[in-house]
Structures are given as structure tokens and as C-alpha cells.
Amino acid sequence: MSSSTLSVPAEEIVPFENVAAGISGLRILFTNVYGVRLPDRGWILIDTGLPLSTARIRSWAKDQFGGPPSAIVLTHGHFDHVGAVRDLADEWDVPVYAHPLEHPFLTGQQEYPPPNPHVGGGVMAVISPLYPRGPIDISHRLRPLEEEATEVLPGWRMIHTPGHTVGHVSFYREEDRTLLVGDAFCTTRQESFLSVATQKPELNGPPAYYTPDWSAAKESVEKLAALHPATVAPGHGQPMSGPDVTLRLHELAARFDEIATPPKS
Numbered sequence: 001m002s003s004s005t006l007s008v009p010a011e012e013i014v015p016f017e018n019v020a021a022g023i024s025g026l027r028i029l030f031t032n033v034y035g036v037r038l039p040d041r042g043w044i045l046i047d048t049g050l051p052l053s054t055a056r057i058r059s060w061a062k063d064q065f066g067g068p069p070s071a072i073v074l075t076h077g078h079f080d081h082v083g084a085v086r087d088l089a090d091e092w093d094v095p096v097y098a099h100p101l102e103h104p105f106l107t108g109q110q111e112y113p114p115p116n117p118h119v120g121g122g123v124m125a126v127i128s129p130l131y132p133r134g135p136i137d138i139s140h141r142l143r144p145l146e147e148e149a150t151e152v153l154p155g156w157r158m159i160h161t162p163g164h165t166v167g168h169v170s171f172y173r174e175e176d177r178t179l180l181v182g183d184a185f186c187t188t189r190q191e192s193f194l195s196v197a198t199q200k201p202e203l204n205g206p207p208a209y210y211t212p213d214w215s216a217a218k219e220s221v222e223k224l225a226a227l228h229p230a231t232v233a234p235g236h237g238q239p240m241s242g243p244d245v246t247l248r249l250h251e252l253a254a255r256f257d258e259i260a261t262p263p264k265s
Contacts, residue, residue: 006203006252006259012242013201017064019239020178020231024064028053031080032235034180035065036153044153045069046171046180047235051083058088068092071152073145075182075235076168077105078112078210082136089141096138097145097152099160102167108137112165115209116262145169161224163217164206170220172227179229183207184220185252185260187237201238203248205260218256225253 016025022037026049033053034046043065049057061068071094072085089096096106104110145158153171161170161184171180183206211217229249231241252259 006248007201009201009242009244012240012244013238014231014241016239019233020173020176020241023178023180023233025233025239026057026060028056030236032233032237032239033057034233035061035069036156036180037065038070038154041154042067042070045072045088047075047081047182048072048084048088050080054084054087054091057084058091069094072096073152073171074098074102074106075170075180076165077102077136078165078183081183081235082106082138086136086138086141089138094141095143096141097143099158099167099169100144101162102165103142103144105135105165105167106137106142107139108135111135112210113212159223159227161220163213163215163220164211166213168220170224172224172229177228177230179224179227179232181224181232181234183210183235184217184224185234185249187232187234187240201240203245203252205252205256207236208260208262214261218253218261221249221256221260222253225249 016027019025019034023034025032025034028049031049033049035043036046037043072089074096075081077098085096098106105112145152155175156171156173159170159172161168164183168182168184170182170184185206186204187201188204206217228246230246232245233239
């Protein structure tokens with residue numbers, strides 16, 4: 001993987017408390033979750049963080065939104081995005097939505113491909129074989145997330161962004177060009193413990209150790225760049241907003257093989 005980076009000015013970082021209109025975020029160690037307020041219908045939780053995140057998310061939800069969401073939506077089913085999903089969904093008695101292609105990993109049928117610890121970049125990649133690969137089983141709560149997703153997230157468009165996983169999705173609100181990225185790309189170099197710890201603002205591809213299909217991942221970034229988002233809220237790294245973010249995302253799409261794709265992938 002190239003040592004090239006796409007740095008973004010620090011002033012383009014936006015606070016987790018106010019990512020964009022009606023959106024609050026929470027960082028738990030190296031993973032982010034987001035809450036999206038809905039018109040006249042409460043709010044939706046996007047992803048559920050690492051294992052043992054239940055109490056932290058519950059407290060944040062009460063503080064930020066006053067109570068439980070109407071549903072949980074998953075960008076994908078990796079362990080750092082579904083860690084608290086079973087406990088929270090059962091406690092709150094809410095459905096969990098995910099793309100149908102992600103369902104085998106969420107219904108106890110199939111585990112994810114093994115990670116690649118040889119992609120370079122640092123400790124996070126080296127220790128990736130220790131990460132859980134599932135599957136988990138939330139069949140009793142799981143619902144299919146349809147392409148338009150308007151019933152679950154009115155005003156938002158679901159975008160199928162495979163590569164990192166087969167059923168990975170991102171969400172785009174055209175009204176203010178806000179993009180909830182999931183792991184389609186990151187705003188930190190997720191393979192490096194130092195980068196994750198310091199949260200240096202830079203655009204990078206998806207976490208390399210857990211991305212099996214680099215051709216699809218590249219197409220997904222190109223698809224997201226074509227939306228010209230003004231604000232991006234990733235699963236890993238800082239939320240960002242401003243013209244440099246848009247420019248760097250277009251550059252990431254144009255130079256994806258150089259910046260993001262590991263050698264021989």
C-alpha cells in the first residue's frame with residue numbers, strides 16, 4: 001500500500017455532538033456510531049460499536065435523544081459495528097435493518113473471510129487475526145433494508161457500497177449533501193495504531209485488513225465521490241465538512257489503487 005496520504009485541514013473536522021443537522025455521533029475507542037433524528041418519528045441508531053459498548057451507547061442515547069431509537073440500522077456486520085446490537089435491540093425492543101446480502105453474517109449462517117494481517121500499515125493490521133469474524137445471530141430482530149430505505153430513513157438514500165463486505169451500505173442525504181460512510185472509506189489510516197490514536201485527519205480507503213474485494217471497494221468510493229458530499233461521517237476517523245473534504249474524496253477515487261489498495265490485491 002502506498003505511503004501517500006490525503007491530509008485534510010484540521011479546521012474541517014466537525015464535532016461529534018453536531019455532525020450535521022439532526023445528526024450526533026459517538027466515538028467508542030476506534031469506532032463511531034451515529035444517531036439520526038427523524039421528522040416526527042424519533043431517531044435511528046446507525047451501527048452499535050464494539051462489544052461491551054451497550055452501557056455507553058445507552059447512556060449517550062438517553063442524553064442526546066431522550067430515549068431509545070425507533071430502529072437500528074447497520075452499515076455492515078463486522079464485530080466493531082455490531083458489538084452491542086443484540087443487547088440494545090432486545091432491551092429497546094426495536095428492529096434491526098441491514099442489506100439482504102449482509103444477512104448471512106447476521107443470522108448465524110456464515111462468518112466473514114479471514115483478515116489479511118500482511119497489508120502493512122501497523123499494529124491494527126498485524127493483530128487483525130484476533131478480531132471476531134462472527135457470525136452473530138439476530139434473526140429475531142433482523143429486517144431487510146430496501147434500496148430506497150425511505151420508510152426507515154426518510155430523506156436519505158441507501159447506497160450499496162460493497163468491497164469491504166458484500167452487503168456494505170452508506171447513506172446520503174441530498175438536502176445538505178451529508179454522507180454516512182460506514183467503512184467504505186475512512187478519515188484515518190485504520191491499519192495504523194498511531195494514526196487511530198491521534199486521529200490525524202486524512203482520507204484513506206476502507207480498513208485494508210478486513211477488505212476482501214478491492215475492485216468493488218474502488219467502485220464504491222467512485223460512486224460516493226460522484227455525489228460531491230459536503231459532510232462525511234465515517235465509521236473510523238473524524239467526521240469532516242468543507243470543500244477540501246470533497247476535493248480529497250475525488251482524489252482518493254482517482255488514486256485509489258495507489259493510496260488504498262494493498263499490493264497484489
